[in-house]
Amino acid sequence: MSADRAIVERWVERVLQSYPAQTLPFLRGEQDPFRNPVGHTLRESLTILAGELMGKMDRQRIAQALDAIIRMRAVQDFGPSDAVRFVFDLRTAIREWGGAVPDSLESRIDELALLAFDHYMGCREQIFALRINELRLKARYAASEEGETP
Amino acid sequence: MQETLIQIEPKPPRGDWRDPHVEFRKGSMCYSAAPKNLTYLGLPNPRVWQPTDSDWKLPPDWKKTILAGMKERLDKFRSFRLFMDVCVRCGACADKCHFYLGTADPKNMPVARAELIRSVYRRYFTLSGRIFGSLAGGRELTEDVIKEWYYYFYQCTQCRRCSVFCPYGIDTAEITLLGRELLTLIGCNINWVMEPVANCYRTGNHLGIQPHGFKDSIDFAADEASEITGLKIEMPINRKGAEILFVMPSADYFATPHYYTLLGYMMLFHEIGLDYTVSAYASEGGNFGSFASHELMKRLNAKIYDEAKRLGVKWILGGECGHMWRVLHQYMDTMNGPADFLEVPVSPVTGTVFENARSTRMVHICEFTADLIHHGKLRLDRGRNDHWNVTYHDSCNPARGMGLLEEPRYILNHVARRFHEMPENTIREQTFCCGSGAGLGTDENLEIRLRGGFPRANAVKYVKEKYGVNLLTCICAIDKATLPTLLEYWVPGVEVGGVHELVGNALVMTGEKERTTDLRGEALATESVLASGESEARHA
Ligand code: SF4
Ligand code: SF4
Numbered sequence: 001m002s003a004d005r006a007i008v009e010r011w012v013e014r015v016l017q018s019y020p021a022q023t024l025p026f027l028r029g030e031q032d033p034f035r036n037p038v039g040h041t042l043r044e045s046l047t048i049l050a051g052e053l054m055g056k057m058d059r060q061r062i063a064q065a066l067d068a069i070i071r072m073r074a075v076q077d078f079g080p081s082d083a084v085r086f087v088f089d090l091r092t093a094i095r096e097w098g099g100a101v102p103d104s105l106e107s108r109i110d111e112l113a114l115l116a117f118d119h120y121m122g123c124r125e126q127i128f129a130l131r132i133n134e135l136r137l138k139a140r141y142a143a144s145e146e147g148e149t150p
Numbered sequence: 151m152q153e154t155l156i157q158i159e160p161k162p163p164r165g166d167w168r169d170p171h172v173e174f175r176k177g178s179m180c181y182s183a184a185p186k187n188l189t190y191l192g193l194p195n196p197r198v199w200q201p202t203d204s205d206w207k208l209p210p211d212w213k214k215t216i217l218a219g220m221k222e223r224l225d226k227f228r229s230f231r232l233f234m235d236v237c238v239r240c241g242a243c244a245d246k247c248h249f250y251l252g253t254a255d256p257k258n259m260p261v262a263r264a265e266l267i268r269s270v271y272r273r274y275f276t277l278s279g280r281i282f283g284s285l286a287g288g289r290e291l292t293e294d295v296i297k298e299w300y301y302y303f304y305q306c307t308q309c310r311r312c313s314v315f316c317p318y319g320i321d322t323a324e325i326t327l328l329g330r331e332l333l334t335l336i337g338c339n340i341n342w343v344m345e346p347v348a349n350c351y352r353t354g355n356h357l358g359i360q361p362h363g364f365k366d367s368i369d370f371a372a373d374e375a376s377e378i379t380g381l382k383i384e385m386p387i388n389r390k391g392a393e394i395l396f397v398m399p400s401a402d403y404f405a406t407p408h409y410y411t412l413l414g415y416m417m418l419f420h421e422i423g424l425d426y427t428v429s430a431y432a433s434e435g436g437n438f439g440s441f442a443s444h445e446l447m448k449r450l451n452a453k454i455y456d457e458a459k460r461l462g463v464k465w466i467l468g469g470e471c472g473h474m475w476r477v478l479h480q481y482m483d484t485m486n487g488p489a490d491f492l493e494v495p496v497s498p499v500t501g502t503v504f505e506n507a508r509s510t511r512m513v514h515i516c517e518f519t520a521d522l523i524h525h526g527k528l529r530l531d532r533g534r535n536d537h538w539n540v541t542y543h544d545s546c547n548p549a550r551g552m553g554l555l556e557e558p559r560y561i562l563n564h565v566a567r568r569f570h571e572m573p574e575n576t577i578r579e580q581t582f583c584c585g586s587g588a589g590l591g592t593d594e595n596l597e598i599r600l601r602g603g604f605p606r607a608n609a610v611k612y613v614k615e616k617y618g619v620n621l622l623t624c625i626c627a628i629d630k631a632t633l634p635t636l637l638e639y640w641v642p643g644v645e646v647g648g649v650h651e652l653v654g655n656a657l658v659m660t661g662e663k664e665r666t667t668d669l670r671g672e673a674l675a676t677e678s679v680l681a682s683g684e685s686e687a688r689h690a
Contacts, residue, residue, distance in 0.1 A: 022256035026245050034573045035245065037608040038254055071640070075600040076253065077178075123639075127177075127596060130635050134593040141357055141404050 008050045010093035012043050015086040045069035053108050066119055074123035084116040170298040174201040177597040180304050183344035190348040195337025212336045213291055217274055219335045223328055230328055233320045234271045243312040248583050249305055252601035260312035260322040263302055267329050300338050303329040305598060307590055309546040309583035331443040343589035346438040350450050355400035355434035364430045367403040375416045380663030383420045389427035395458045396426050398469030399627035400434040407647050408630045410669040411470055414654030421659045422499050432457035435474035436627055441589040451477050452486045465495035466512040470648050472626030476551035483509050500525040516557040523564050529658035535566040536675035538621040541613050544581035545626030558625055558649050565656035570617040576609040586632035600639055607640030614644055622646050
């Protein structure tokens with residue numbers, strides 16, 4: 001296994017640990033992306049993020065991968081800090097693998113964490129906006145009870 | 151040495167599954183039923199309370215009531231006792247529930263959901279459980295268990311996906327319904343089920359729209375259909391002696407994007423000169439009663455046959471509705487039938503006898519329209535849907551509840567040029583639920599809905615990225631109401647529409663004026679849209 005691959009595997013494993021223990025074998029083991037959307041999204045996003053952080057830093061690819069994973073964690077049962085904590089797990093993964101985290105990567109990880117928080121807030125705000133929108137529709141439909149048309 | 155400011159624990163494994171404690175959080179629970187709705191329906195224990203309260207104000211003899219209720223149902227429904235006894239915990243269903251897949255909460259495995267009630271069954275209704283208690287997998291019935299039931303039975307959309315994979319055919323959706331039914335006995339209901347039930351009972355539809363409001367909505371839509379086509383289109387209401395009674399979900403006449411489907415029905419019926427009527431009394435196909443109890447399901451469902459009898463129609467045609475069809479297919483005949491005052495449905499246009507509806511005397515609009523197309527009775531211009539790149543979501547109830555898989559696809563392939571299926575293990579019998587059915591589709595429960603709808607959205611995202619799909623069609627009112635929110639969050643850029651909306655777009659009507667927009671008022675695609683690299687795609 002290449003060094004990068006080994007680090008990604010460790011990273012994925014650490015992030016998986018934030019889910020209930022009984023669910024881990026499934027999240028880890030099921031390879032079909034449609035049967036296991038959560039496990040698949042985690043693996044896919046973290047692989048891209050690790051590749052970019054340790055490589056070219058393609059902003060767009062980072063934004064997309066980050067969005068996929070944050071969007072998911074923003075609706076799961078996590079508080080804000082738990083939802084974005086996975087970014088820092090990369091550091092631990094590298095150390096566990098036996099490497100040192102180079103300074104340049106250190107600052108990239110910090111930057112990613114900040115970006116993750118922005119995405120998280122964006123998702124939460126969107127959820128509230130969607131909810132308000134549904135409430136508004138309900139009110140409009142309730143008005144049609146009085147004989148108004150849609 | 152790593153310093154941590156906040157100590158963040160990884161998620162604790164939820165220890166012993168027998169521990170019933172659950173935490174109710176805003177955003178991931180449904181509000182309790184308002185007392186006025188329970189009172190209206192004559193249901194027990196109406197009171198003001200919320201799931202987040204520590205005291206649920208249960209009636210003093212609640213435990214006796216639940217156990218007596220269980221006993222009664224174990225005797226009445228053979229399936230219930232069977233489902234309690236035969237599960238071998240093989241786990242085949244475990245990872246098939248969209249709520250489990252989206253939440254990763256082990257108690258959302260269908261087998262665990264059933265175990266919530268099965269453990270109580272073991273403790274009180276089996277010999278080994280009575281003697282050995284928890285050693286035999288039994289569990290005391292406590293208030294916490296009631297709260298846990300509420301939490302998890304209102305985190306199941308009764309979609310039946312799990313039952314497709316169970317070697318014993320255990321239907322967790324049935325178990326959920328029975329669980330909710332037991333909760334109803336002590337007044338633990340959610341408002342988004344009970345308010346629609348009360349309204350349906352009172353005025354015939356779930357928003358409580360009164361007959362004059364119903365007429366206004368229908369007339370308004372008919373005017374709009376007339377304007378689009380340049381023809382004089384009407385939808386008759388309460389017309390005695392019509393050949394066919396048409397029943398649709400009420401959202402079709404008050405909500406969008408359902409409304410465009412209503413326009414589609416109207417145009418189709420006008421073009422073929424159908425002798426039909428709609429009814430203000432049976433103005434709701436959707437059966438919210440089926441989310442709460444067999445009794446309420448029956449009370450609401452009865453209105454359809456009653457009205458068919460009163461109006462003297464020959465048979466019934468039903469619109470794009472989800473649970474109406476599940477109720478019809480599984481229960482209506484024995485519950486409120488036999489409908490021997492009706493005739494076996496025959497299409498007045500093609501002469502086809504709908505043998506499958508020989509006993510219920512009610513035909514699905516997709517069966518009806520597919521038959522028209524099959525006999526070449528409709529002129530269809532597929533190009534009028536070129537601005538849509540379509541996929542199809544099998545709504546759980548028509549797909550798994552009644553096996554309606556081919557007809558909608560047959561229609562779509564005849565009315566649109568670009569159609570792409572989602573991956574095989576996410577459609578047809580294996581379709582993923584929208585995550586908002588069975589009464590859960592309310593705004594206060596949005597986070598649970600977004601989690602439960604993730605597997606569905608994930609498949610939509612795939613076809614969007616791979617084929618450029620921009621319209622998810624479906625034939626269920628709850629889907630149409632809740633999928634737009636879901637997709638806006640997970641897959642922005644994909645809209646939601648009905649099959650008959652696209653029929654209405656493509657239908658070339660006798661004497662119509664030239665169409666420049668679709669039923670939504672959006673400009674039709676020009677030639678160049680299809681020419682830009684996309685060839686005609688049809689996946690049967
Ligand atoms: S698949 Fe059927 S028998 Fe197996 S655990 Fe699930 S409910 Fe029980
Ligand atoms: S019926 Fe649907 S929602 Fe309920 S447990 Fe089964 S798969 Fe999950």
